[in-house]
Amino acid sequence: MLCDDCGRNEAVVHIVQIGPNGRVEKNLCETCAARYGQFMVSGRQNKDVSMDDFLKGIFSSNTRRAAAPAGKELTCPNCGMSYKDFEQTGKIGCSVCYETFRGQLEPLLRRIHGSNVHRGKIPRRSGGKLALKQTIETLRAKLRESIEQEAYEKAAQYRDRIRELEGQMQQEKGGEGDVR
Amino acid sequence: MSVNDLMRSRTLKWLNTGGNNGDVVLLSRIRLARNLRQIPFPNRADYNALAQVELQLDKTIPQIVEGLGQPFDRLDMEHISALQRQVLIEKQLISSNLVKNPQHRIAYISDDRRITIMANEEDHIRIQCTLAGFDLDHAWRLASDIDDCIENQVNLAFDEKMGYLTSCPTNLGTGMRASVVLHLPGLVYSRNMDSIVNLSPQLGLAVRSLFGTKENPSCIYRISNQLTLGLSEEELIENLKSTVNEIVAHERAARKALLYYMKDDVEDRIWRAYGTLRYARSLSEGELFGLLAKVRLGLDLKIIDEVSPECYGELLVGGRTSYLRNFAENENLSANEVDRLRAAHVRETLTRHRIGREE
Ligand SMILES: [Zn+2]
Ligand SMILES: [Zn+2]
Numbered sequence: 001m002l003c004d005d006c007g008r009n010e011a012v013v014h015i016v017q018i019g020p021n022g023r024v025e026k027n028l029c030e031t032c033a034a035r036y037g038q039f040m041v042s043g044r045q046n047k048d049v050s051m052d053d054f055l056k057g058i059f060s061s062n063t064r065r066a067a068a069p070a071g072k073e074l075t076c077p078n079c080g081m082s083y084k085d086f087e088q089t090g091k092i093g094c095s096v097c098y099e100t101f102r103g104q105l106e107p108l109l110r111r112i113h114g115s116n117v118h119r120g121k122i123p124r125r126s127g128g129k130l131a132l133k134q135t136i137e138t139l140r141a142k143l144r145e146s147i148e149q150e151a152y153e154k155a156a157q158y159r160d161r162i163r164e165l166e167g168q169m170q171q172e173k174g175g176e177g178d179v180r
Numbered sequence: 181m182s183v184n185d186l187m188r189s190r191t192l193k194w195l196n197t198g199g200n201n202g203d204v205v206l207l208s209r210i211r212l213a214r215n216l217r218q219i220p221f222p223n224r225a226d227y228n229a230l231a232q233v234e235l236q237l238d239k240t241i242p243q244i245v246e247g248l249g250q251p252f253d254r255l256d257m258e259h260i261s262a263l264q265r266q267v268l269i270e271k272q273l274i275s276s277n278l279v280k281n282p283q284h285r286i287a288y289i290s291d292d293r294r295i296t297i298m299a300n301e302e303d304h305i306r307i308q309c310t311l312a313g314f315d316l317d318h319a320w321r322l323a324s325d326i327d328d329c330i331e332n333q334v335n336l337a338f339d340e341k342m343g344y345l346t347s348c349p350t351n352l353g354t355g356m357r358a359s360v361v362l363h364l365p366g367l368v369y370s371r372n373m374d375s376i377v378n379l380s381p382q383l384g385l386a387v388r389s390l391f392g393t394k395e396n397p398s399c400i401y402r403i404s405n406q407l408t409l410g411l412s413e414e415e416l417i418e419n420l421k422s423t424v425n426e427i428v429a430h431e432r433a434a435r436k437a438l439l440y441y442m443k444d445d446v447e448d449r450i451w452r453a454y455g456t457l458r459y460a461r462s463l464s465e466g467e468l469f470g471l472l473a474k475v476r477l478g479l480d481l482k483i484i485d486e487v488s489p490e491c492y493g494e495l496l497v498g499g500r501t502s503y504l505r506n507f508a509e510n511e512n513l514s515a516n517e518v519d520r521l522r523a524a525h526v527r528e529t530l531t532r533h534r535i536g537r538e539e
Contacts, residue, residue, distance in 0.1 A: 120413045
């Protein structure tokens with residue numbers, strides 16, 4: 001099937017527009033669909049693309065389906081959502097889903113946002129944990145270095161400090177349930 | 181403040197004039213989406229899970245109240261009428277998503293009406309802060325402080341790489357939607373609006389017209405960031421701000437041009453709009469928005485000087501259909517009855533705001 005907008009490329013995305021004449025369904029190529037992705041809500045009168053419908057379309061595009069593992073279908077251990085559910089609703093089920101479907105979601109995030117890496121605010125408490133993690137990494141490097149130099153007394157000090165911090169991190173985790 | 185006051189009040193601080201760049205920028209808003217770890221997102225949650233979210237958020241409110249030094253109204257969407265929900269939506273105090281299924285949907289609204297925290301909207305927690313004029317930085321700081329206060333007391337879903345985890349991947353990362361609402365009569369009447377609408381997607385922004393109709397343009401537009409991942413909140417806000425600054429400059433230039441090239445015509449249209457609002461006996465909502473756009477332009481250009489600019493915000497609130505139905509305590513008013521009531525309300529408001537009126 002050819003793209004309804006350009007009529008040149010193969011249509012891979014199905015979208016639904018809600019316009020003055022009711023629902024208008026379109027099959028689009030990836031290039032043309034990308035335009036809708038950036039411009040989900042048109043400011044012009046009566047030309048709104050329903051976000052939900054659009055997502056339903058983009059998530060169930062043929063290219064994504066190929067990414068699903070053959071055979072048994074992966075589901076989220078916490079909420080039971082399958083990737084197929086997500087393709088149908090455009091909505092994620094819970095925070096654990098993001099971990100479960102990370103592999104499938106990352107290319108999608110790059111398509112939506114042009115990036116898959118968060119660069120904004122970090123919550124203070126998780127931020128504290130991040131800092132703790134980084135400290136432990138630094139200490140581990142120092143530990144390796146000390147062992148190489150056969151400075152065993154120093155190494156033992158680093159080892160104890162690492163254990164202490166790891167215990168602290170474990171405790172914080174325990175107090176909050178799973179990290180996710 | 182009682183729920184009744186919340187419904188009937190016609191003033192919203194962030195619709196007041198006199199804010200930063202208030203001749204063009206009506207208001208600024210920051211919205212943050214947050215979720216709790218492990219609990220299924222509202223679209224996949226049963227009543228039990230929704231109740232858990234409600235309970236957890238309830239517990240965070242006292243510390244927010246203390247931190248901000250002002251009380252919050254707690255509105256359970258299941259326990260107010262459908263009409264009251266519509267009034268809150270008209271006033272932009274809640275989103276329409278909150279009332280699709282009212283069970284365990286809560287809105288906490290600050291006494292000054294600048295802050296709404298919603299439980300079980302599309303995400304577990306939505307924080308929105310709205311300020312008059314062009315003031316995104318302040319709104320972001322306020323929203324972020326409330327976020328900190330909540331994060332201090334509950335376990336938020338956050339991933340080191342993907343950021344704040346949201347029900348819809350389009351909000352992922354910062355979970356932030358920054359927006360400004362602009363009044364652009366100069367660009368609309370000079371037919372320059374399309375070029376701005378067409379340019380916005382390339383800038384990662386969305387432009388949407390609010391209220392009004394094709395025949396009766398309200399000239400009110402909301403501009404917001406579309407991307408939420410890969411840039412910091414400050415960068416997203418800067419991007420929006422620089423575009424808004426340009427639009428403001430274009431709008432002012434367009435107003436100047438209108439006045440320069442067709443002053444008599446502009447003045448005539450503005451006064452006719454004002455006259456209609458002052459004396460009409462029946463007004464549709466669309467007609468009100470169309471006339472109000474011209475009156476607001478007249479106020480900003482100091483062409484109309486016999487009424488205080490504060491009438492504009494009051495008419496935007498008190499001229500709405502659900503507001504009027506609720507005010508009349510009759511949700512079954514016919515369209516004609518509502519239009520007559522609207523005209524009466526508009527006349528009363530304009531009279532009350534007249535400057536130097538004889539007693
Ligand atoms: Zn195409
Ligand atoms: Zn899940």
